[in-house]
Amino acid sequence: MCGIIGYIGNEEATELLLNGLEKLEYRGYDSAGLAVFDGRNLKVAKSKGRLKVLREVLKNNGGLKGKAGIGHTRWATHGKPSDENSHPHVSTLRKFAVVHNGIIENYLSIKNFLISKGKKFSSETDTEVIAQLLEYYDNGNTLDTVVKVLNDIKGSYAIGIIYEDNPEEIIAAKKDNPLIIGIGENENFITSDVTAIVSKTKNIVRLKDSEIAVIKSDDVIIYDMNKNFVKKEIKVIDWNIDSAEKCGYDHFMLKEIMEQPKAVKDTICSKIKENEIFFDKFLFSKEYLEKINKIFIIACGSAYHVGYVGKYLFEKLFKKPVEVDIASEFRYRDPIVDKNSLVILISQSGETADTLAALRKSKQLGARTLSIVNVIGSSIATESDDVFHTRAGPEIAVATTKAYSAQLCAIYLLAIYFSRKLNTISLKKYNYFIKELIYLPEKISKVFNITEQIRNFSKNFYQAKNVFFIGRNLDYVVSLEGSLKLKEISYIHAEAYAAGELKHGTISLIENNTLIVATLTQKSLVGKTVSNIKEVKARGAIVLLVVTKEVLLKDEHNLKNICDFVFILPDICDEMSPSVSVVPLQLLSYYIALMRGCDIDKPRNLAKSVTVE
Numbered sequence: 001m002c003g004i005i006g007y008i009g010n011e012e013a014t015e016l017l018l019n020g021l022e023k024l025e026y027r028g029y030d031s032a033g034l035a036v037f038d039g040r041n042l043k044v045a046k047s048k049g050r051l052k053v054l055r056e057v058l059k060n061n062g063g064l065k066g067k068a069g070i071g072h073t074r075w076a077t078h079g080k081p082s083d084e085n086s087h088p089h090v091s092t093l094r095k096f097a098v099v100h101n102g103i104i105e106n107y108l109s110i111k112n113f114l115i116s117k118g119k120k121f122s123s124e125t126d127t128e129v130i131a132q133l134l135e136y137y138d139n140g141n142t143l144d145t146v147v148k149v150l151n152d153i154k155g156s157y158a159i160g161i162i163y164e165d166n167p168e169e170i171i172a173a174k175k176d177n178p179l180i181i182g183i184g185e186n187e188n189f190i191t192s193d194v195t196a197i198v199s200k201t202k203n204i205v206r207l208k209d210s211e212i213a214v215i216k217s218d219d220v221i222i223y224d225m226n227k228n229f230v231k232k233e234i235k236v237i238d239w240n241i242d243s244a245e246k247c248g249y250d251h252f253m254l255k256e257i258m259e260q261p262k263a264v265k266d267t268i269c270s271k272i273k274e275n276e277i278f279f280d281k282f283l284f285s286k287e288y289l290e291k292i293n294k295i296f297i298i299a300c301g302s303a304y305h306v307g308y309v310g311k312y313l314f315e316k317l318f319k320k321p322v323e324v325d326i327a328s329e330f331r332y333r334d335p336i337v338d339k340n341s342l343v344i345l346i347s348q349s350g351e352t353a354d355t356l357a358a359l360r361k362s363k364q365l366g367a368r369t370l371s372i373v374n375v376i377g378s379s380i381a382t383e384s385d386d387v388f389h390t391r392a393g394p395e396i397a398v399a400t401t402k403a404y405s406a407q408l409c410a411i412y413l414l415a416i417y418f419s420r421k422l423n424t425i426s427l428k429k430y431n432y433f434i435k436e437l438i439y440l441p442e443k444i445s446k447v448f449n450i451t452e453q454i455r456n457f458s459k460n461f462y463q464a465k466n467v468f469f470i471g472r473n474l475d476y477v478v479s480l481e482g483s484l485k486l487k488e489i490s491y492i493h494a495e496a497y498a499a500g501e502l503k504h505g506t507i508s509l510i511e512n513n514t515l516i517v518a519t520l521t522q523k524s525l526v527g528k529t530v531s532n533i534k535e536v537k538a539r540g541a542i543v544l545l546v547v548t549k550e551v552l553l554k555d556e557h558n559l560k561n562i563c564d565f566v567f568i569l570p571d572i573c574d575e576m577s578p579s580v581s582v583v584p585l586q587l588l589s590y591y592i593a594l595m596r597g598c599d600i601d602k603p604r605n606l607a608k609s610v611t612v613e
Contacts, residue, residue: 009187029073035097036069079124091135266391350378482585512540
C-alpha cells in the first residue's frame with residue numbers, strides 16, 4: 001500500500017527513482033511523484049494516475065536533474081487522488097520534501113496549529129503536516145528537527161525526507177510501516193519493499209520502529225529517538241532479480257500461479273526431515289499443548305480464508321476449539337483471550353496494520369503468539385513469540401496465489417504436528433499425512449493439465465454479471481477464496497455460500513443462466529452437495545463442477561449429466577484438498593479478467609500490503 005523509494009549517490013536520481021517506483025506499482029496506487037535536489041533547489045514533479053503520466057509530466061517540463069531524490073506511489077487515504085494530494089509534499093518555504101506511508105492520526109490539530117502560525121497548506125493530506133512541521137521546528141540540525149516532529153505526530157509512518165539546506169543526506173524513519181535501507185557502493189537507497197532495489201543491491205538494513213536513519217552516499221547512521229547511535233546488521237537478500245520479473249509470462253499473477261508447486265515444496269521441505277515434521281525455531285511441548293483452551297486465528301483477506309482451513313483442521317485433528325477472526329474486528333470486540341490461548345496470525349507481508357494491532361492486543365492479554373509470514377524481519381515476525389516463515393518468495397501481483405498456497409501448507413504442518421504431539425491422531429495417520437504432504441507439489445502441478453480447458457470455459461463466461469461459488473466444509477472455504485479472486489481482478493460480482501445455506505435466502509437470486517461454481521472434494525459430503533447442485537439446476541443455473549477424480553469415479557449421482565461443465569482434479573486427501581481445488585479457481589479468475597481487459601496485476605483500488613487500518 002503506497003510505495004517509497006529514495007536514492008543518494010553518483011548517478012542521476014530521476015531514472016533510478018522511476019525504475020524503483022515501477023517495481024512498486026504492484027502495491028497499488030493512484031498517483032505518483034518525485035522530489036530531486038538539483039544542486040541549488042528542491043524540484044518536484046507529481047501527478048494523478050499511473051507512472052506513465054508522471055513520465056509525460058517530466059518530459060514536458062524538461063525533467064529533474066540531480067543525484068539525490070525521493071519518490072512515491074500514493075494510495076489515497078486523506079483526500080481524493082489528485083495532483084495536489086500526490087507525494088512528495090513540500091513545506092511552505094520549500095525547504096523540506098517528504099514522502100510518507102501510513103496515517104497521521106492527529107494531523108488535523110497539528111494542521112490547525114500550523115495554519116495559526118502562518119503556514120499555508122496546498123493539499124488535503126495528513127502527510128503535508130509532516131513537511132510543514134519540519135519547517136516550523138527547523139533549527140539547522142536535521143536530526144534534532146526530525147525527532148521533535150516524530151514526538152509530536154501520532155499514528156503510523158514510514159517517512160523519507162530531503163532537506164534543501166543539507167542536500168548531502170536523506171532522512172528516513174518508521175513506525176508500524178516497513179522501511180528498508182539498501183546499501184550500495186558510493187550510493188544508498190531507501191524503500192518500502194526490496195523489489196524496488198534488488199537490481200541495484202542485495203545488501204539491506206531493516207529499520208525498526210522509532211529508529212531514524214541519516215543516509216549519505218557513502219554512509220548510513222541510525223539513531224533511536226534519544227539520538228543514541230544504533231548498530232545494525234546488514235542482511236543479504238536471498239533471492240535474485242528473476243523473482244521480481246515476469247520471466248516471459250504476460251502477468252505476474254500467472255507466473256505466481258505456476259510457481260505454486262515450488263512455493264509449496266519449499267515450504268513443506270523446510271519443515272520435514274526424514275519423514276518427520278520438525279520446527280527448529282520454536283518448541284511446543286506436549287504439556288503446553290494440553291493447556292491450550294482455545295486457538296484464535298487472525299488474518300485479513302485471503303489469509304483469513306487460510307485461517308478458516310485452520311479452524312476445520314485443528315478442530316478435526318487437534319480436538320481444540322478454534323475461533324477465526326478478521327483482524328480489523330478482533331481488537332474492537334473484547335475477545336476472551338488469556339495465557340492459555342494460542343493466537344495464530346497470518347500475513348503475507350508481515351506488515352498488515354490490523355493484524356499487527358491484533359498481535360499486540362493478544363500479547364497484552366497474555367496469549368502466546370505464533371505468526372505465519374512470508375517476509376523475514378517484518379514487524380509481525382519480529383514481535384511474535386514464534387514465527388513460521390513460509391517459502392513463497394516475493395509475490396508481486398496484488399491478488400495472492402502462491403503466498404496463499406504456502407500459508408495453507410503452514411496450517412497443515414502445524415495441525416499435524418500439534419495433533420501428533422498430543423496423540424489425537426495415530427502414528428499411521430501421521431505417516432499418511434506426511435506422504436500426502438510430500439506428494440502435494442506434484443498433485444498441484446497436475447492441475448495445470450486442464451489450463452486450456454479453463455481458458456476455453458472463460459471465453460464463454462467472461463461477460464457474466466453475477467457468479468456464485470458453493471461448497472461444503474473445506475470446499476466452502478475454497479469457494480470463499482475463489483469468489484474473492486474473481487472479484488479482485490475481473491470486477492465481476494461474485495459471492496460464496498455454504499451450499500446448505502442456499503435455501504435460507506440466497507436461492508432467490510438464482511435465475512436462468514446464472515453461473516454457479518460448485519466445488520466437490522469432501523467425500524463424506526458428496527450426496528449433500530449434489531442435492532444443492534440439483535436445486536440450482538432446477539432454477540435454470542449453469543453449473544461448473546470442480547471435482548476430484550476419485551469422487552467422480554465413485555459417482556452414484558450421474559454428476560457429469562447433472563452439471564454443464566466439469567473440471568477434474570487429481571485425487572487428494574480431504575484435509576489438503578484446498579491446495580488442489582483452489583488452483584482452477586485462480587486460473588478461472590485470471591482468464592476471465594484477461595478476456596475482460598482488466599489490469600490483472602494491479603486491480604483498481606486495491607493494494608498488496610495494507611499498512612493502514
